[in-house]
Amino acid sequence: xxxxxxxxxxxxxxxxxxxxxxxxxxxxxxxxxxxxxxxxxxxxxxxxxxxxxxxxxxxxxxxxxxxxxxxxxxxxxxxxxxxxxxxxxxxxxxxxxxxxxxxxxxxxxxxxxxxxxxxxxxxxxxxxxxxxxxxxxxxxxxxxxxxxxxxxxxxxxxxxxxxxxxxxxxxxxxxxxxxxxxxxxxxxxxxxxxxxxxxxxxxxxxxxxxxxxxxxxxxxxxxxxxxxxxxxxxxx
Amino acid sequence: xxxxxxxxxxxxxxxxxxxxxxxxxxxxxxxxxxxxxxxxxxxxxxxxxxxxxxxxxxxxxxxxxxxxxxxxxxxxxxxxxxxxxxxxxxxxxxxxxxxxxxxxxxxxxxxxxxxxxxxxxxxxxxxxxxxxxxxxxxxxxxxxxxxxxxxxxxxxxxxxxxxxxxxxxxxxxxxxxxxxxxxxxxxxxxxxxxxxxxxxxxxxxxxxxxxxxxxxxxxxxxxxxxxxxxxxxxxxxxxxxxxxxxxxxxxxxxxxxxxxxxxxxxxxxxxx
Numbered sequence: 001x002x003x004x005x006x007x008x009x010x011x012x013x014x015x016x017x018x019x020x021x022x023x024x025x026x027x028x029x030x031x032x033x034x035x036x037x038x039x040x041x042x043x044x045x046x047x048x049x050x051x052x053x054x055x056x057x058x059x060x061x062x063x064x065x066x067x068x069x070x071x072x073x074x075x076x077x078x079x080x081x082x083x084x085x086x087x088x089x090x091x092x093x094x095x096x097x098x099x100x101x102x103x104x105x106x107x108x109x110x111x112x113x114x115x116x117x118x119x120x121x122x123x124x125x126x127x128x129x130x131x132x133x134x135x136x137x138x139x140x141x142x143x144x145x146x147x148x149x150x151x152x153x154x155x156x157x158x159x160x161x162x163x164x165x166x167x168x169x170x171x172x173x174x175x176x177x178x179x180x181x182x183x184x185x186x187x188x189x190x191x192x193x194x195x196x197x198x199x200x201x202x203x204x205x206x207x208x209x210x211x212x213x214x215x216x217x218x219x220x221x222x223x224x225x226x227x228x229x230x231x232x233x234x235x236x
Numbered sequence: 237x238x239x240x241x242x243x244x245x246x247x248x249x250x251x252x253x254x255x256x257x258x259x260x261x262x263x264x265x266x267x268x269x270x271x272x273x274x275x276x277x278x279x280x281x282x283x284x285x286x287x288x289x290x291x292x293x294x295x296x297x298x299x300x301x302x303x304x305x306x307x308x309x310x311x312x313x314x315x316x317x318x319x320x321x322x323x324x325x326x327x328x329x330x331x332x333x334x335x336x337x338x339x340x341x342x343x344x345x346x347x348x349x350x351x352x353x354x355x356x357x358x359x360x361x362x363x364x365x366x367x368x369x370x371x372x373x374x375x376x377x378x379x380x381x382x383x384x385x386x387x388x389x390x391x392x393x394x395x396x397x398x399x400x401x402x403x404x405x406x407x408x409x410x411x412x413x414x415x416x417x418x419x420x421x422x423x424x425x426x427x428x429x430x431x432x433x434x435x436x437x438x439x440x441x442x443x444x445x446x447x448x449x450x451x452x453x454x455x456x457x458x459x460x461x462x463x464x465x466x467x468x469x470x471x472x473x474x475x476x477x478x479x480x481x482x483x484x485x486x487x488x489x490x491x492x493x494x495x496x497x498x499x500x501x502x503x504x505x506x507x508x
C-alpha cells in the first residue's frame with residue numbers, strides 16, 4: 001500500500017539539472033504560468049472589493065419609509081410653530097425630553113384637513129380619525145443599553161440639534177430610514193460611509209463618537225479601567 | 237461648552253443599613269427586583285440559581301433559648317473601592333472591561349453587552365453579590381410591558397449585579413439640569429431599596445458631603461479607606477481591605493463580630 005507521501009514524490013516532475021548539478025530553471029515558461037495566477041488573484045480582489053464596498057452595504061441595510069411624510073420646513077413657519085423646534089420637541093419639568101410629538105399634539109391643528117395636500121388628508125384619515133399613534137422610525141435610536149440625555153447637551157452644553165442630527169430641522173420631507181438587517185439598528189449609528197469616514201459631526205454616532213467629544217470636553221472622565229468616560233455615564 | 241470643565245464633581249455614594257431596625261420583611265428585595273428588571277423563574281426554590289441583586293440573610297447567634305437571637309442582614313453590592321481607588325476585587329480581574337469603577341460616583345458599573353460571561357468577577361467577589369444569567373429572562377405574559385425602561389434587560393450568559401440604582405442618578409441629574417443647577421441634593425437620588433424599607437433601616441447618600449445622613453451615621457475615616465468611626469458601625473470582611481461602601485450598624489456585638497472572621501477571643505476591629 002502506498003502512502004500519500006509516496007504518491008506526491010512520484011507525481012512531482014523531476015527538475016532538470018544543469019551541468020553543475022543545480023536545478024535548471026527555464027525563465028520564460030515560469031512567467032507564462034504565473035500570469036494567469038496573478039490575473040485571477042487581481043480579479044478576485046476586485047470582485048471582493050466590489051462585493052464588500054458596494055453590494056454588501058446594500059444587502060446589509062433594508063430601506064424603510066416613514067409612515068407619514070412629515071415636512072419640517074413647512075411647520076417651522078412662525079405662524080404654525082410659535083416656539084420653533086420647542087413647540088414639538090421640548091423638555092418636560094423633570095428634565096426628560098419629549099422626543100417626537102404624540103398624535104394628540106398634531107391633532108390640535110389637524111383635527112380636520114387643513115389644506116389641499118394628499119399626504120395631509122391621508123395622515124388625518126389614517127391616524128387622527130382613528131386615534132392611532134404614528135409609528136415613527138427614529139433615525140438616531142441608540143441600542144437599549146445606552147442612556148442619552150438631551151437636556152445635558154442642549155441646555156447645559158449649549159449644543160445645537162444639528163451637531164448630532166444634521167439638518168433635519170429644515171428638511172421638506174422625511175428621508176429613507178435604513179435598518180441594519182443583522183443588528184436592527186439605524187444606519188445613522190454606523191454612518192453612511194461603510195468604511196467609517198465622516199465629514200460632519202452628525203455623520204456617525206457610535207460609542208467612539210460620543211466618547212471623543214466627551215474626552216475633548218472633559219465630561220465625567222471617571223473610568224478607572226479606561227481612563228476615559230465612566231461606562232455608567234452613557235449606559236444603563 | 238466650556239462649563240463642562242468643572243463638571244466633574246466627585247460623589248462617593250454609600251449606604252448604611254441599621255440591622256437593629258431591619259425586620260427581615262424583604263420589601264427591599266421586592267422593590268429591587270421590580271425596579272431593576274431582575275428576572276425570576278416559575279420555580280424559585282433553588283436559592284443557588286435565583287437572581288437577587290439584594291439578598292436578605294438570616295443570622296443567628298447559635299445559642300439556645302432564652303439567649304437565642306436573630307438578625308437579618310440585607311446585602312446589596314458593596315461597591316468596593318479597593319486599596320487604591322478602583323482596585324475592586326471584580327474590576328481588577330475583568331478581562332473585558334465590562335465592569336468598571338467610576339471615580340465620579342464611586343459606583344462599580346456593569347455593562348451587560350460587554351460581558352461575555354467568564355465569571356472571574358463572581359469568583360473574585362468576596363460577598364457573592366454577582367449573579368450569572370443561565371437563561372434568557374422569561375416574563376409572565378403582560379409583564380414585559382411593565383418593565384422599567386430606564387434599566388436595560390440582560391440576556392443569557394452575562395453577569396449582573398446591584399448598581400445602587402444608578403439610573404436614578406441619571407434621572408436625578410436630568411431633573412437638576414431642568415432646574416438649571418448641577419448639584420444633586422440628598423433626596424434627589426435614593427435607591428429603590430432605601431425608599432421601600434418600611435422600617436427606615438437603610439440610609440443612602442454621599443460620603444463626600446458631611447451633611448448627608450449616611451456620613452453622620454458612619455463617620456468614615458477618609459484617611460483610612462473610609463473605615464467607620466461610629467461606635468456601632470462595621471463593614472463586612474473589613475480586614476480584606478475591599479474598602480466597601482455599604483456599612484452596617486448594630487448595637488449587638490455578636491452581629492458585628494459576624495461581619496468578619498474573628499478568632500474566639502479576638503476583639504472586634506474598630507469597635508470602641
